[in-house]
Amino acid sequence: MSFETLLTPERIARETGAGFWRDKVITDFLDEYAEATPDKVAFVDSRRQITFAELRAEVDAVARGLLAKGIGSGDVVSFQIPNWIEWIVVHYAATRIGAVSNPLIPIYREREVGFMVELARSKVIVVPQEFRGFDYPTMIEGLRAEWDFGPEMVVLGTDSWDQLRAGGDDAADLAALRPDPNDVTLLIFTSGTTGEPKGVMHTHNTMVAANDPLPGRLGVGADSVLHMASTLAHLTGFLYGARLNVQNGATCVLQDVWDAGTFVELVERHKITYTSAATPFLHDLVTAPNLADHDTSSLVRFCCMGAPIPRTMVREAKTLLPGLVVVGGWGQTEEGLVTIGIPGDPEEKVIETDGYPWPGMEIRVVDPFGTVAPAGQEGALQVRGPFLFVGYAERLEMARELMLPADDDRGDWFDTGDLAHIDQDGYLRISGRTKDVIIRGGENIPVAYVENVLYEHPGIASIAVVAIPDPRLQERACACVVLAPGWTELTFEQMQAFLAEKGLAKQYWPEKLVLLEDFPKTPSGKIQKFQLRAEVAE
Incomplete structure (x- = not known):
């Protein structure tokens, strides 16, 4: 299957020429660190851990297993897996052969999964036998009876998964199947405001570019130990849980069920330095009953996404975790992270803004007549830059309607549907929503x-x-x-x-x-x- 997108030769030339698109895919980084640091731990989950070399071996085996099932370039692989290493393996294996990853949030049920997989026309769907008391295979079997196409189901921990992991033809030249970095690699659904979810499409270049500025802004590097408790099927989890560590040769600790007490224990055990999550996770951390009983001094960065950070919470975090820097960020599935705070920002910027734009990302606020608003004035928020998506799957006209022509050669503006203002220092503050x-x-x-x-x-x-x-x-x-x-x-x-x-x-x-x-x-x-x-x- 091949998805039609809004990607143009002009955009490719512009972003590549500016250095934002490096023509890399995530498996390039995996190969690099599997050679340079083969024995370093890449991921830890609640069940096991895996080194970079072991991860590459598992990824290649599953990639060959997908090929043996007839999965090829442009085909969609859906997977509804908790924050387990198997999630990582399936995503990277699909990438290896040019297939499109379609991660599904584990708490989605028949209505969401049925709509999303049908729109994607997935060739295969990978699910656990059970997670948090829910029977996923039974749900998928019921949906398969309703679909007019037949995605094959693979269930973790069963013969179908063992068969996929066993691989296929060892002679298959996986290197020859490396996708074009401007191909679609991700089909991820965002909440629908018009009655149905929207399938957001991203390329390898947009997703690699979205993570590139983070080391410089927040000090993440090969020595960092990252953590992710948000679902990997959300763009926050996808970028900063499934990929950020591999782009930097670091270790990532995955948490499949959020519990602040468990997180505190994980910080001490693995010396976690960085986590990214919704603001309530920070509230849970500072109120965790076992916080004072564990050494959490390694944790130096907490990026809060999606909601304002209350002043009392920032101050409480400073008191209880004096080495921790809290920053707020804002983005959407359509454009990844657009703004984030800068370590060292004064308290007012932390609690009253949603951060400063990433390198390459531009923001503006316009009044009802389309005129750019002065600093501090509320208006409709528009965004453009290298992380912007390339369209909604099978709903391209809907995406096109949200793209507003610019009067320069730096690309169209995307109407985010949010109300905001930008202060005189260029910091963003989301103030409301035009969407319901x-x-x-x-x-x-x-x-x-x-x-x-x-x-x-x-x-x-x-x-x-x-x-x-x-x-x-x-x-x-x-x-x-x-x-x-x-x-x-x-x-x-x-x-x-x-x-x-x-x-x-x-x-x-x-x-x-x-x-x-x-x-x-x-x-x-x-x-x-x-x-x-x-x-x-x-």
Whole structure:
């Protein structure tokens, strides 16, 4: 399968000529460090660890196994694996032969997985037998009966996985299959704001470029020990958990289930120096009951993504972890990380901004007429640069509509859908959203998508999902419901049972239900969600 993209020869020439695109793929780095530091530990997970040389051997074996199954350049390999080394192996093996990686978040269920794999037309899907009590093979078998195509299922820990790991033709010249760095390597889904998730496409060049500035900005190098507890199937985990260490010859410790106490123990055991996670993870760290009982002095960087960092949390981190530098960052699946703080920033920059642009990334704010706004004025945030995606799979026109022509030769601007202002020093501050999305602990809840599912309930005449404030997660979702004629009751438990029946991922479920006689509306009949939010918050 070959995906149509927005990538043009002009963009390739511009980013390559400027030095941002280095024409490298992630397996180039794996090969480099497997030769230079073969016995160095590359990854550690909750079950085992693996050196760079061992990782390359496993990757090559699985790559040959994929070839034996008929997987080739441009074919999609889906995998719904926790933060285990097998996730890394499958992704790198797919890269080795030019296939497209389609990582799926482990908590996704029938509705999300069914839509995503069908749009991707995946040739194979790799899942665990069980994780956190859920039976993945049974879910996939049920979906396979509904699909009009037949992706092969490989289950970790079974004969199908052993067969894949056994490889295929040892004579296969894997080096000859190295993909073009401008080919699509990643198909990763982002929360849908128009009723369905969007398949974001990235190339090898966009993803390698997105990690290149991090060593210079945050001091990450071969001696660093990185940590990742966010799912590797989220772009934060993908970039800074699955790839950053390999691009720098460092070690990464993977945590498959977040628990602050376990993280504290991992920091002491492995001398972790850097982690990147949503802001609530920092809250959990500074309140971990065993923090004072362990040596966490090695931890010097904590990058908070997706939500503001409360002032009290920054100060508490300074007190409890005096060697730790906390920085905030902002980005989207479409463009990776766009801004991040600079170590040494004053406290006001840490808590009141979302950081300073990465090298090569440009940001601007425009007013409703498209005029660039002065410093400090709120407007629509637009972004451009070498990390920008190359389109939405099978929805290219949707991506094209968000690309705004520029009056120079440095590329089009992408409309992020966020409201922001940029201060006089060039630091970004996200102030709101033009899209209807709730951000719960740094993770997007696609409001329209959830509302569409709830509209299928026969007892619901009208539904509006709104954000309610939360001290740890910043926002939680509340379902405001007007019942259909003839219905007198809908309980929170009944709503949850309905969402489970529909196969909606549990992290999207509203955490509160409010029944109303009617909604506040504009004269044209549009629901006034700002009034709903105020009423529910009270």
